[in-house]
Amino acid sequence: MPALKADIITQLKKDILALQGFRPLLHKHSRIELGTINHSFPDSQFPLGVNHEFICNNNESLTASSGFIAGILSTLLKKGGAALWISSSYTIFPPALVSFGINPAQFIFIRLRNRNQILWTIEEALKCEGLTAVVGEPSFIDLAISRRLQLATEQSGVTGFLLRTKQQTLNTTACTCRWQIHPLQSETEDGLPEVGFPRLKVELLKVRSGRPGKWEIEWNNGSFNEVITKHSSAIDEHKEAV
Amino acid sequence: MKRFVSIWFPYLKTDWFSVRQPLLRELPFVVVVPDHGRKLISAANEQAVKRSINTGMVAADAKAIYPLLQVIDDEPGLSERLLKRMAEWSIRFSPCVAVDGDDGLIIDATGCSHLWGGDKFYIEDIIARFHKHGYTVRVAIADTIGAAWAVARFNKDQSIIEPGQHFVALLSLPGAALRLDDETTDRLNKLGLRQVKDFINMPKAALRRRFLNHGDTKAQRNTKSSKPPLGGLGVRINQALGLEEEMIQPVIPVEPYQERLPCLEPIATATGIEIALQRLLESLCKRLKQEGKGIRGALFKCYRIDGKIEKISIGTIRASHHVDHLFRLFALKIGAIEPALGIELFILHATKVEDHSPLQEKIWNSEAGLHDERIAELLDRLSCKIGIDAIHRYLPDEHYWPERSVKNVLSLDETTITEWKVNRPRPLQLLERPEYIEVTAPIPDYPPMNFRYKGKLHTIKKADGPERIEQEWWIEEGQHRDYYYVEDQEGCRYWLFRLGHYDESYQWFVHGFFV
Numbered sequence: 205m206p207a208l209k210a211d212i213i214t215q216l217k218k219d220i221l222a223l224q225g226f227r228p229l230l231h232k233h234s235r236i237e238l239g240t241i242n243h244s245f246p247d248s249q250f251p252l253g254v255n256h257e258f259i260c261n262n263n264e265s266l267t268a269s270s271g272f273i274a275g276i277l278s279t280l281l282k283k284g285g286a287a288l289w290i291s292s293s294y295t296i297f298p299p300a301l302v303s304f305g306i307n308p309a310q311f312i313f314i315r316l317r318n319r320n321q322i323l324w325t326i327e328e329a330l331k332c333e334g335l336t337a338v339v340g341e342p343s344f345i346d347l348a349i350s351r352r353l354q355l356a357t358e359q360s361g362v363t364g365f366l367l368r369t370k371q372q373t374l375n376t377t378a379c380t381c382r383w384q385i386h387p388l389q390s391e392t393e394d395g396l397p398e399v400g401f402p403r404l405k406v407e408l409l410k411v412r413s414g415r416p417g418k419w420e421i422e423w424n425n426g427s428f429n430e431v432i433t434k435h436s437s438a439i440d441e442h443k444e445a446v
Numbered sequence: 447m448k449r450f451v452s453i454w455f456p457y458l459k460t461d462w463f464s465v466r467q468p469l470l471r472e473l474p475f476v477v478v479v480p481d482h483g484r485k486l487i488s489a490a491n492e493q494a495v496k497r498s499i500n501t502g503m504v505a506a507d508a509k510a511i512y513p514l515l516q517v518i519d520d521e522p523g524l525s526e527r528l529l530k531r532m533a534e535w536s537i538r539f540s541p542c543v544a545v546d547g548d549d550g551l552i553i554d555a556t557g558c559s560h561l562w563g564g565d566k567f568y569i570e571d572i573i574a575r576f577h578k579h580g581y582t583v584r585v586a587i588a589d590t591i592g593a594a595w596a597v598a599r600f601n602k603d604q605s606i607i608e609p610g611q612h613f614v615a616l617l618s619l620p621g622a623a624l625r626l627d628d629e630t631t632d633r634l635n636k637l638g639l640r641q642v643k644d645f646i647n648m649p650k651a652a653l654r655r656r657f658l659n660h661g662d663t664k665a666q667r668n669t670k671s672s673k674p675p676l677g678g679l680g681v682r683i684n685q686a687l688g689l690e691e692e693m694i695q696p697v698i699p700v701e702p703y704q705e706r707l708p709c710l711e712p713i714a715t716a717t718g719i720e721i722a723l724q725r726l727l728e729s730l731c732k733r734l735k736q737e738g739k740g741i742r743g744a745l746f747k748c749y750r751i752d753g754k755i756e757k758i759s760i761g762t763i764r765a766s767h768h769v770d771h772l773f774r775l776f777a778l779k780i781g782a783i784e785p786a787l788g789i790e791l792f793i794l795h796a797t798k799v800e801d802h803s804p805l806q807e808k809i810w811n812s813e814a815g816l817h818d819e820r821i822a823e824l825l826d827r828l829s830c831k832i833g834i835d836a837i838h839r840y841l842p843d844e845h846y847w848p849e850r851s852v853k854n855v856l857s858l859d860e861t862t863i864t865e866w867k868v869n870r871p872r873p874l875q876l877l878e879r880p881e882y883i884e885v886t887a888p889i890p891d892y893p894p895m896n897f898r899y900k901g902k903l904h905t906i907k908k909a910d911g912p913e914r915i916e917q918e919w920w921i922e923e924g925q926h927r928d929y930y931y932v933e934d935q936e937g938c939r940y941w942l943f944r945l946g947h948y949d950e951s952y953q954w955f956v957h958g959f960f961v
Contacts, residue, residue, distance in 0.1 A: 300873055310816065
């Protein structure tokens with residue numbers, strides 16, 4: 205009987221998600237494995253075919269966000285496909301993408317200065333169904349722009365990653381997920397003075413029909429893995445105690 | 447009755463060089479081709495020929511005859527290219543023009559010369575027009591191709607052979623005038639048959655016996671090839687006399703990819719221009735589709751009633767004959783057209799046309815990657831608006847110097863066999879130019895303790911390196927760089943380098959940011 209109840213509950217949850225405007229993944233999308241982070245998303249799947257925002261206050265967090273995006277794109281681009289990277293203030297060094305398991309030749313990089321042109325390019329690119337993903341740096345966006353971009357994404361099924369580099373305040377936007385990513389000190393096994401695997405602090409500030417959260421992850425062996433540190437385990441214990 | 451004009455260019459190549467460099471006109475010069483380690487003269491101009499320097503001589507010998515002789519290297523395929531262009535240009539004289547060997551043209555002038563007021567004016571016009579462009583020509587008109595060819599080359603005094611007179615005109619010419627090969631000509635000379643009249647009335651059977659190996663019998667025996675060999679004496683005699691039909695292969699000029707739309711009423715609205723453009727694109731793309739071609743570049747011209755021409759142009763990354771796509775590209779620029787009082791004529795001209803390779807259609811089109819038509823169309827739209835310079839695609843290049851280790855490629859299809867180098871850490875974000883930092887380093891060749899970048903002090907906790915990258919002296923002179931991969935107290939990872947050795951003047955820079 206409890207099993208039946210659980211079935212009914214999961215079915216009801218799915219119905220509620222559908223009513224909330226959640227769309228299941230399309231056939232062309234592949235699942236992205238992010239470990240425990242996936243539990244925060246509706247249906248435990250990294251949302252694709254939507255817009256993700258990244259709050260980047262400085263160059264370091266911009267690079268960290270780019271790294272996180274590159275890690276996600278490596279799964280998306282494994283089966284072929286192409287992506288567009290539109291930037292204004294910085295340049296991606298293509299050989300570094302190889303260490304994230306991406307062939308940089310699948311990318312088309314666009315460099316622009318004018319913000320209006322950037323927004324136009326991002327919107328045109330998001331409308332193009334032949335692309336797998338679009339990474340854009342619109343510097344800052346307001347509700348109207350984010351709605352426009354979201355509509356473009358919903359029609360085409362392209363996943364958009366928007367880097368907000370000059371955002372002073374966190375305003376309301378129509379994005380599905382909002383992230384903030386910072387670099388963390390890496391750790392080596394025996395405390396050697398060399399630099400270890402890139403480690404990131406990932407904050408999911410907002411997710412539609414999901415639960416926000418905070419994680420520490422590390423890129424090694426071609427995927428993101430959660431790092432269990434003393435600090436975070438202490439938090440968990442504290443939560444359990446409460 | 448047919449009439450043919452034969453045009454002979456005695457100095458085709460040298461005339462071409464003289465046109466490009468007018469100084470050469472007064473100087474004796476030769477054009478040479480390398481042949482077994484020596485330079486063989488392939489063409490000599492009139493001044494050189496006057497000094498008895500001829501085609502086929504070795505350049506060194508010619509220099510011995512005339513030490514001031516100018517020597518120019520030949521361009522391969524020059525005469526074919528020139529003659530083809532001239533043949534297309536000569537369509538003004540007659541619709542049927544053919545290239546003849548490597549130094550002449552044949553024009554089928556049947557029924558053409560009366561438009562110029564007779565053979566005399568016709569010939570004079572041809573000579574004058576070629577002369578105006580700097581080419582020396584010898585021209586003859588006759589009833590047969592063979593006779594016109596012979597008279598143009600072997601009779602300086604006569605250029606018009608009246609209808610029916612070609613037999614008489616040929617009689618006093620040498621045997622070679624009948625377009626015979628060297629071997630046949632030699633044999634004729636050996637036999638004392640120096641002029642056409644010596645052998646033209648001989649019985650065919652006698653000639654055939656003597657010229658069995660070079661004559662028409664061989665051609666008849668060899669039934670596989672329908673064309674007689676060039677040296678066939680009997681065939682050549684018959685052709686010159688008009689007893690045997692001779693075919694020429696007329697050049698067919700490429701019809702330009704262009705469409706016109708004249709308007710009864712002048713058009714002054716954007717909608718009107720759009721309709722005109724749509725119609726022109728439809729008819730042009732229909733033709734391109736039939737020929738399996740696509741547009742790479744197109745120009746849309748609007749002729750205004752006040753005499754000004756408004757132009758907009760587009761370019762595409764891949765050849766396309768997709769009307770909607772091309773229209774959208776133009777639509778981005780229609781606003782730039784100023785119709786003023788109105789436009790009376792629209793012309794759409796495909797400036798660059800390439801073969802269009804249709805992709806095989808798939809049910810699931812998701813893995814097409816960069817070969818997807820839709821991406822090419824997106825990039826066309828982007829490049830129309832933001833310019834092609836802003837769009838990059840990178841491939842690895844065989845260099846260690848970071849700035850040169852990637853190359854920018856324009857085409858979407860280009861690939862390389864060079865592999866990406868991944869054995870050393872590379873930053874995800876590379877600064878366009880390295881930025882100067884202040885550094886405290888404990889001992890030489892050791893990673894720095896801390897550095898100050900943009901006014902902020904970073905204490906280095908962990909470091910990898912150095913990785914020395916030398917400047918490529920054959921490209922650029924400069925000092926080497928020692929790269930360090932460092933992490934500061936906040937976990938930010940940087941790519942720093944020191945330019946130059948420790949004991950000399952050196953500087954520290956930050957060059958990139960790691961994830």
